[in-house]
Amino acid sequence: MEGVDHLAHERSKAQFDVDELKIVWAGSRHEFEVSDRIARLVASDPVFRKDNRTMLARKDLFKNTLRKAAHAWKRIIELRLTEEEAKKLRFFVDEPAYTDLHWGMFVPAIQGQGTDEQQAKWLPLAYKMQIIGCYAQTELGHGSNVQGLETTATFDPQADEFIINSPTLTSSKWWPGGLGKISTHAVVYARLITDGQDHGVHGFIVQLRSLEDHLPLPGITVGDIGMKFGSGAYNSMDNGVLRFDHVRIPRDQMLMRVSQVTREGKYMQSNVPRQLVYGTMVFVRKAIVLDASCALSRAVCIATRYSAVRRQFGSQKDGVETQVIDYKTQQHRLFPLLASAYAFRFVGEWLSWLYTDVTQRLQAKDFSTLPEAHACTAGLKSLTTSATADGIEECRKLCGGHGYLSSSGLPELFAVYVPACTYEGDNVVLLLQVARFLMKTVSQLVSGKKPVGTTSYLGRVEHLMQSQPNLRIGFAELSADLIEAAVAHCQLIVVSKFIEKLQQDIPGKGVKEQMQSLCYIYALSLIHKHLGDFVATGCITPKQASLANEQLRSLYTKVRPNAVALVDAFNYTDHYLSSVLGRYDGNVYQNLYDEAWKDPLNESVVPDGYQEYVRPLLKQQLRNARL
């Protein structure tokens, strides 16, 4: 059965041009071409195989990740890959590694917060990986509240040095990826203290390990924080713990683009606006939204293909059971997730535009759109990552029992994805920020301030004009409800941007029609999910709600013949999916069967432990047996 496409019939039913939708999904023909080429490059390289990662013990898993990271770097250099291509290659290697933090946090921190001299000194080393860095912010006792960090950096004017210190157990740096075993350097966030005065949290470049023998430098205690969710997942990463016992660093290793400490120990602000920090936040979070669309679309791709292969109940005329994708209950769970994957893709695209816009304004010292841009990215990060984590798990359940097997790829995908709900801003804390922003916007309506961008609809709501919300009193008490308002606001953005996308010129036979169906499914399933809010506020009547439900069902019927083609449009290789259930050729059962035998437990017919722990039981040779 090798070489047979078990899903050929499904593909033949598609009513649109799949290749054109691939371009839409990728963002452009260029993006598609690069992704496609690099994905195949990674998939064809045996060093990058992923199928054994859940079977490895921690140390073997970690060593194998070091091997992949070194090999990736080698290939990047050998093939003279561009920065864009190198980034894609690391993406398709698809395994958390210390390099994620080096390139994704350490380098950008120096770029964003370092002076020109600091950049000139440190970046060439980092670019060549002659030093490896991580980003040491969170502490054992402090996560979301950065202002609560306890690590101190005290200036010693005599020596012209900072003394980095961990005064308490809870001040231990905790979580930074790449810290535990690999990084030679870190950007460390600590309270700056000069002359007994606390100036709040600032960033410092600190060398952690010797470049000769990799041993931690004096005064530094560093290690891995231990196993995390899943078998492979983030266990390939050395998330670390770090304590400082009065470690001295030169003054010029404080990142001084925004604030400085002079030779005399004077604390000063530069004329570089602090708001720049928000620009970086917008950048990081729009990347997280696009990642969400990747992760969710992977899960949806697996669940959709498997739902077309799997048959259960409802024997038809030929005695063959019904494909589970034909059940309305399956469609009702799966198709809104398919629609969400596309919705998140397009809102992520829009955030990319927003980032460009914000950057240009910042350069022109126009900070007016920053609060709204910040609220957008915070809220959309929260919304899309929560929906994606839940969606991956739902896709796993849609695959029935087999979704629980590691070879389905879904347990790994879930375990490796869920931290996105916590890192770069806990999702609930972010929604509270959005809620606070919305309350502030509403409170300013009465003074005639016109809301802009994604909040402009608030200016059209008559009764809000009369309201005088008190920001202080009641916010904490009503916070659970305000969070729901924040979610609704963000959902509106997602729906609006999906509709705006449809107003663009989209070539390819039937492509726009499919996108339209998905957009409607996304919007209508939100109404279904949050029906209480819509009906209780009189936005829709119960009759309309019921019509919306009917419409949803008929859209499922419309999408059904196109479902497999709609996930083919993600253009994922079998290597990237790493799921027996999601294989392109749909040859699920033979491969599930073959995969099983590769488990270490099957290396011997009689398992290790039988002689000591099973045979004595069967032979009743247990000491003290009295039966």
Add this chain to the structure above:
Amino acid sequence: MEGVDHLAHERSKAQFDVDELKIVWAGSRHEFEVSDRIARLVASDPVFRKDNRTMLARKDLFKNTLRKAAHAWKRIIELRLTEEEAKKLRFFVDEPAYTDLHWGMFVPAIQGQGTDEQQAKWLPLAYKMQIIGCYAQTELGHGSNVQGLETTATFDPQADEFIINSPTLTSSKWWPGGLGKISTHAVVYARLITDGQDHGVHGFIVQLRSLEDHLPLPGITVGDIGMKFGSGAYNSMDNGVLRFDHVRIPRDQMLMRVSQVTREGKYMQSNVPRQLVYGTMVFVRKAIVLDASCALSRAVCIATRYSAVRRQFGSQKDGVETQVIDYKTQQHRLFPLLASAYAFRFVGEWLSWLYTDVTQRLQAKDFSTLPEAHACTAGLKSLTTSATADGIEECRKLCGGHGYLSSSGLPELFAVYVPACTYEGDNVVLLLQVARFLMKTVSQLVSGKKPVGTTSYLGRVEHLMQSQPNLRIGFAELSADLIEAAVAHCQLIVVSKFIEKLQQDIPGKGVKEQMQSLCYIYALSLIHKHLGDFVATGCITPKQASLANEQLRSLYTKVRPNAVALVDAFNYTDHYLSSVLGRYDGNVYQNLYDEAWKDPLNESVVPDGYQEYVRPLLKQQLRNARL
């Protein structure tokens, strides 16, 4: 700080008698006493330690589980434990093992489906563990639809034997726990064929492995199906694959209590009612509901204690941050789960009563309540397991980043729990059964048939009397909506049984008041969650919805000072919780820190792989480096 109770202040605030609530939770003073004693016995035995399980590679993990199972058996015999105590001991060992299937499925299958002679022959061997059995039903291509199984058992009248065969790849037995490496025997479900005629699926006792050398018998291919979700979790279990190549067994190994094949090959039904099977289903599923309350309460216990320890933001007068349990957003997510744990406990208790009632009626050949009892257990199994799986994950998120660490116990708990949503009836398939039962009940209203038990409220709904639902047309099309109706029906049962529990005499200062608050929180949070249904159907007005919300918030305030004591009432040992975040003494940070250093990666300061894969990078000795 050892020996200090960091949660003492929380405990001192409790407004009720915790010891009395412990009795209520346990079900009786006797249950409490046995659980308490056996839990401590297991916790104090070093063989049963669980803290290293996520670090072990598959083979080591599995071997360690065999060791625990043998040790458990040894202790059961040495201490002359009763059946009740032995069961508790296996429960508190808290690691999936082949013995779960031996005691939980193999033995009951023979008890329920074997003739007196078969029971006399096989049960003594099984009771002494001189044979070890599993339950081989699901196949690679067939799960929920038992009637679709493909394995055949063809009677050969010449030899007076059945020939067990796997005709296709998809007919391979797949998933049975204990099958992969350990079981010597299995109850195998196969299509019975006599004289060319297919009589549907029946159970057969088949020996799989030699009792001498543990090798598979001729014609049998058997192995483990590979890694599953999580690092420890169900990987301690040898879920297996099994194929038969014309394996012969004596005729008397067909389980013949309900149907027989005679020496001549004639297929016959005994006078034992087939409905007995449903009695077993009710039994198994009520156990699953009680398990749900255990799993959810564990997660809630961890999240509640940690939420009282963890502080973030909102510095108060003394400069200390606010306990996260004081945030309304945290309470709004956590307290309904706390209430759910109690709600599921009480509905599980009621199911135990229902099982007794059904059993007595079956003995008296009264099958009248079976359909309703079956719908209750199917629906409540689905409802409670889905809510528990989601609830565990929510509790993990409530613990922020640290919930992602294996040492939090929550990833393990989730990975080991989620199969409950699939095994013993996929949760969606079960809800469809409930929906079908409800439709049938409604369709019979018009003919004047009075609905009984949990459906009696349907008889009080005027407009239903006039409705004439057509069971055939529209069911599939409307199945997604019907599932929501089924859920609502089951939620009503849970709320009703909680209220009934409160009508009992409950001793202990303040105990009933606490239970009342939890009951209201459970009910009101359901209204909040399903607001659309309540408002759209005119059951409540938007104004009432808003009042319900207010009431919910004030109940949170009422529960808050009692929260830690309410989870103490579960009486879980630290061993059973196996969570640094959920420790009874609240000494979280020191123990997180200490746990970290036990990871294998920390065995050496410089990690394995540094010389080969990191140093060459730092020293730019990579072959072909061209930078």
